[in-house]
Amino acid sequence: MRRISRLTRVAVGVASLALAATACGGTSSDSGSKGDSGDTKKDLGLAIAYDIGGKGDQSFNDAAYAGLQQAEKEFGYKTADIEPTDGETDADKEQRLTSLAKQGYNPVIGVGFAYTAALEAVAEKYPDTTFGIVDSVVEGENVASLVFAEEEASYLAGVAAAKATETKTVGFVGGVDIPLIHKFRAGFEQGVKDTDPKVKVISQFLTQTAEEGGFSSPDKGKAAAEGQIEKKADVVYQAAGLSGQGVVEAAAKAKVWAIGVDSDQYQQEALAGYKDFILTSATKEVGGSVYALAKSVEDGKPRTGTQVFDLKVDGVGLSESNPKMAEIEGLTDAVAKAKEGIVDGSIKVKSE
Template sequence: MRRISSLTRVAVGVASLALAATACGSTSSDAGNGDGDDKNLGLAIAYDIGGKGDQSFNDAAFAGLQKAKDEFGYETADIEPTEGETDADKEQRLASLAKQGYNPVIGVGFAYGPAMEAVAKDYPDTTFGIVDSVVEGDNVASLVFAEEQASYLAGVAAAKATKTNTVGFVGGVDIPLIHKFEAGYKQGVEDTSGGKVKVLSQYLTQTAEEGGFSSPDKGKAAAEGQIEKKADVVYQAAGLSGQGVIEAAAKAKVFAIGVDSDQYKQEALAAYKEYILTSALKDVGGAVYALAKSVEDGKPLAGTQTFDLKVNGVGLSESNPQYAKIAGLKDAVEKAKEGITGGRIKVRTE
């Protein structure tokens, strides 16, 4: 199988992919026939836990789908998850999309791994993509990110912004993927503060089925607990649950750091935007678009596609005017970027 170590710059960079992803709703599709003929209906995505409207991970994927639809003028589909669904349910969803003629078909989230491994080999003429996991297959593109690098930058920002020398991290589910966010963040805080700033960490649940990525109330309670312990900057990597973290921070008039999308710009979070200092960006939309473009160009990507700081696959937002007003913050982040891309700074993943 052809392996590709890093994505070519066909992907739209984080800074340039300024796509609004605020649409909410249930399952949607522009396909009118679904008759399984040879017509390529275009891109289809199957959402992760939390679905469209999370103002974060899934909405970033939807932004990529919308860009592909607008540019290529074809039909698309985006499918919501169901509560308590099994791998068999995911298999059926992916197979149905491929059978109808969508290409590529993308599973948004590592939870689609087993289902994609089972389905992709049955539809060799369809390109499949999976976000945040690696699945072997000649017709599968694994879209993975250097989350730890963006999180390191978030840690630099937190260390510069804190006045109490205590900051927080709230992870949605206690899994290796989210450990990458925590590890990078802690390292960024430590390197910037010389160990003077304390990081409080909490995971909401042990499994996704318990609602770690889909329970704003859990996120709010966790953030409130950290704020009571003097955390005045709280970074969340918790999907839909992160909205609760942001709400708690805003009500306490301390800073939150968003994740995946530029959450300062999200309409649903507008009431709290003053307190969203920055967001650790993950260009899921760019990855989705890049795979769709490769199929449209007749040269479908396959193998592991890595989005890191060098290709603008991850980054840190600067939308909040307060970002530029905090002494030394912007310069420290730029220096950290140079250190990471130049190889001087090796960011931990665990």
């Protein structure tokens, strides 16, 4: 129930603050729910196409699926969620999105920046279908770009890491060396240094491109974390999708702290064996954004334009599921103070 209430709160936050209108000039549309053939869609609802790693990553994609489940339960319509394939091209993604739009799903959401080119092509062909893309900006009158202030959540993770470390060394493992993951690193490093300038941050990216497996290789994540732990890191934060499971495993085996990402990984069943060593997670409400877009379409007022989910609307945050957080002196208060500063603007978080 906690997860569902959070998704609903994010949707309410988007509506009440009119984020689409205030963030990057986005707009809301009153367009109907029709396909390019003019046939009214009455039976089919939300469809999502997963990013690399697919469902079961305990992170980014699973968060999107939680939003789909909430929409399916609340609106009582048929949904669809489609897995990626290994080595697929933009043409494959375009075909997947086209198929969903043709079948009458609305909205259709590409989960991840990898869908940028495909969605640009497909959205133009189906002007009366609402499309969404997570973690990228695509221009289009029928497109909602769902982006997050990952640097803000990562800043809070950095504050927590600086308070938790005993060796004065912490680590960051990013899946792929791209601007999106740079935001995670930048916020984390700033949060650490603002809290304790004496703490050293070891940062590493697993691969240069997603095709090399940076987001889908737990073995790579494990090896990177082990290397950082050998260098005395006793807190390791990962932003690496499925690869992050390897980071968590390495931290647990070494009995040091891991910080999860995207979802509250302390609560993830697949990571239950390591949960005692998952200090917290820098969350981003991918599920909330997916649900919010589905709700706007269901209400007949589909949101479009760039929509930013930040701390102000609980679009990002830091989980508090592990009771051990409260046992670390000063951690809870420091995180609360940092969040207040970010929200009121007194703390400016870097994104690069």
